[in-house]
Amino acid sequence: MSALEHLPGIDNGLLRFLTCGSVDDGKSTLIGRLLFDSKTILADTLNAMEKTSAKRGMTAVDLSLLTDGLQAEREQGITIDVAYRYFSTGTRKYIIADAPGHEQYTRNMVTAASTANLAIILIDARKGMLNQTRRHSTIAHLLGIPHLLVAINKMDLVDYDQATFEHIKAEYTKFAHKIGLKDVRFIPLSALAGDMVVERGERMPWYEGPTLLQILEAAPAAHTERPESFRFPVQFVCRPQDSANPELHDYRGFMGRVESGEIAVGDAVTVLPSGLTSRVKAIEIGGQKIERAIHEQSVTLLLEDEIDTSRGDMIVKSAEAPEAVKQIDANVCWLSETPMSPARTYLVRHTSREVKAKIAKIDYRLDINTMEHEPVSTLAMNDIARLSLKLAQPIFADAYRSNRATGAFIVIDESTNNTVGAGMIV
Amino acid sequence: MTTLTQQTLTHLDWLEAEAIHIMREVAGQCSSPVLLFSGGKDSVCMLRIAEKAFRPGRFPFPLMHIDTGHNYPEVIAFRDKRAAELGERLIVRSLEDSMARGSIVLKHPLESRNKHQSVTLLEAIEEFGFDACIGGARRDEEKARAKERIMSFRDEFGQWDPKNQRPELWNLYNARSHKGENIRAFPISNWTELDVWQYIQREQLELPSIYFAHTRPVVRKGELLMPVTDLTPAKPGDTIEEVMVRFRTVGDVSCTAPVESDADTVDKILAETATTTITERGATRMDDQTSEASMEQRKKEGYF
Known part of the structure; x- marks a missing residue:
């Protein structure tokens, strides 16, 4: 052993x-x-x-x-x-x-x-x-x-x-x-x-x-054995214009991790939120070319067409785009010692995107010992509840059950920058 | 459980992909990050990860070394060479400057400078306005680190409060900070010493020569081998021996001891690492042995 x-x-x-x-x-x-x-x-x-x-x-x-x-x-x-x-x-x-x-x-x-x-x-x-x-x-x-x-x-x-x-x-x-x-x-x-x-x-x-x-x-090391849709949140854009190498003047690499599914050179993709479409021209790791990238790999994608893209955007396969949503229902676990104040605006971080959010409604609190639903007006630390959230900008989401990476989010309190909640989109 | 049908990454590819993701999150979320580079093996891995994360672009952060002035010259030469090869900016800030300013006062001239690095680091953070420092610390190194976050929050005094750390879920990292506060980011948190050596082997990374077996004058102090150097001369009554040794970590000369070994290649080191019976810090770091909680204490004071 x-x-x-x-x-x-x-x-x-x-x-x-x-x-x-x-x-x-x-x-x-x-x-x-x-x-x-x-x-x-x-x-x-x-x-x-x-x-x-x-x-x-x-x-x-x-x-x-x-x-x-x-x-x-x-x-x-x-x-x-x-x-x-x-x-x-x-x-x-x-x-x-x-x-x-x-x-x-x-x-x-x-x-x-x-x-x-x-x-x-x-x-x-x-x-x-x-x-x-x-x-x-x-x-x-x-x-x-x-x-x-x-x-x-x-x-x-x-x-x-x-x-x-x-x-x-x-x-x-x-x-x-x-x-x-x-x-x-x-x-x-x-x-x-x-x-x-x-x-x-x-x-x-x-x-x-x-x-x-x-x-x-x-045990399978992969989170799921089902084929999942390709989801690629853009973390960082590489534009090495100042480089001495003239070949790099037009280089525009979208850097991120394949959160689910896989992608190959030539695949048709859509960039969200713009909805513009293109094809994958190249996939690289550290400037070295590879033919395809799989779930959990951190790579750089280059597209055939020049599309204005920045951190917080998401590249997906054109045939399987997620929904852009401005209101979400979610199970949220409250993590902070400071109870939620339903009147406040919080930040929601979903993939590489950050949007402002307000609590539209607290449906119920889940008693995790009895599985009973209880009406509540706020959340305290360790509570798990079903909520509706209204978002200032759309996010590109899947249900947590079908995609862990694009179904999860955290809630941040802007005044302290603390992570105060963990959410799973229903 | 069903059999594996979806293709998955090897453990090294997974660790590398996670580390790249973390570095890109720091670059994406923070306005002025810096990568700490000492020339040690963990930070050598960090540079390769940064290359994989950001090439063909430049790194979106400079490199910085907090120099105690008590480093092995081979390591300092290697540090400068590596930074020059990469064409990245290297900032060096020295404990001796902090001592000249009076912000570091040693109890005695030969006191270990290791714990005083925090002072110079905090001064450099203030000087350059860094809002994030990327470091190569690993959770397997020491038990105060096992509960460390990947993005670790420090207040304006650089202090780590273990009871006031942000929960970290999925791969959604929160590197937000207010002015004056600071994030320490640890992309290789989930790596072990064995993973580091396997990565060095796979990527064929160059290391300072003192990581490989060489003959060196040492004095035995209990189970530790104390290197005999200008800074750590033998005391009267000590028996100096020429022993084949290598360093498992490289830090301040006064507090880093080598281990007896004839492993002079990465392959041999890997074989030794897989069968060793002593932890990395236990074998080599005198500063961790002073009290059960000494790493935790140093971290609270702004150490990595």
Whole structure:
């Protein structure tokens, strides 16, 4: 499993996943186990952890010390922010977003979930499904994480009992059906003893599925397997007119990242908002030409025709242009300690575009434990609500369900420049 | 889960694409950014990413080095050569100028200058009116960095307040700041030391010679090897040994130790990196070992 054995063989891409649960569910132990078994925790880090654990009077190494990074957190003994951890199996690189589990940290889980393609939902086998499980699953669903892995942990504390596992699985399946979750898998684990994390162990012969790591290794790295429309928000325009090279005098490169779909030289494109059309003359990375660019690649596009284009515009394939909208309905998670003031004007950043926005209507607040809708007149931190927003200029949007990149936006408070909300277009 | 049908990027291509995207966001959102370039391996990767992001145009920012005056001469020579090859503007601001102005006062002449870099950096930010500094810090380096944002907000004193950072969702970065405030942008946040070396190998990037195994006089201090230099002479009673070493990080001479190694090529370094048992900073940085939270403390004071 060490990186070296596989070094030349890397590469099965990169998978970003999220772990949801509290320290009580063994989340830190699970992360520690993955890092340890993939040899990511190195000797000096372990030494430091041993010293700190001993200083606090603990007998075993406290693996949560790995994830509780900040002094403030250590003083309070809690995790207050999303931490990012890395490991590699030699064939695949992983980024773990580790979000704290408590209810008041909904915003942190939303943040961590926004970039994840898989979520591990931890359940303590002794406790079964809790409100917290439902909350985490709902957020994962709302944020459109395509793959869910329910890890029923602490099997060592229930004698590796299959009936306990099956019971929780049945209960969760019923719940998943109710909220519309599709790709859900189940695995029995003992993060502490290591069973079914990297090694199978010998105590659960009744479980015939893959280990946790095998599931991670086989999970699709792409956010979706559906073909998506080509979306290319322009970040920056390159016009090297001052160059000594006369060939570059007319060079006009539109720089951005392929947020979805793909593009090839010769494709017919439309530039929004102007609606003018052209064809792709060249695709470049750092001045080197390539024939086509795929999802998540950062490239420079050159067009056949001279079209006035700037940051905030979007290049799309002519046959699949998104809608230009000035009013949007969205699920918004409020992130700021300062409640929303519905009378104010906020900024909405959508792709590379920034527009002023007003709250037209708050439809309801979603109780993420019960899924009930409640009428509210404002939003406080951690609230998730359905809103209508009126925009000063149009944005080129898709529904979040069909396109994560062009369906997402953040809300910015112009007076502080803080990011105060996260929105998903319905 | 269904099998993979959509084509995806390799992990290095993905990391590179993300870093290019972040650099372009800084260029698009900020009016006066600067890229910090020390000549170290992470900043060498940053320059290649900037080339991929902005060529055939010029970089939409100058390069800047905060020089402690205690750097290895090979690194300084490399820094100047690389900037000249790229044809980009290099600004150097020196701790010694801050000391002459009286804004840096050392406790004693041989005190590590590393933590004092913050002062000179903040002075340079004010002098040039930079609203964003692009740096090569990585989240895997140290645990105070694991929770660092890609766009990290600093107030007008350059201070990092870990409890007052902007949530960062999807790839929608918020680099807005008011006058006098500052954004630190970290395009290679998600890279590990192994990723950096793999990128150096793939892109065939040139590095200062001290990254590769060479013979150097050192004194053993516990588990660390202290290089014997004009700035860090051996003390009476020290045993000087000639040891084959390389540097895993290059920083201030007085606080950066080499590791014992005979890896004299990128391939050999990669093999060592994949099997090492000590973290990069743990092996080499004396400044991080003074207290469990010393990086966090330095960051609060305006450090990277």
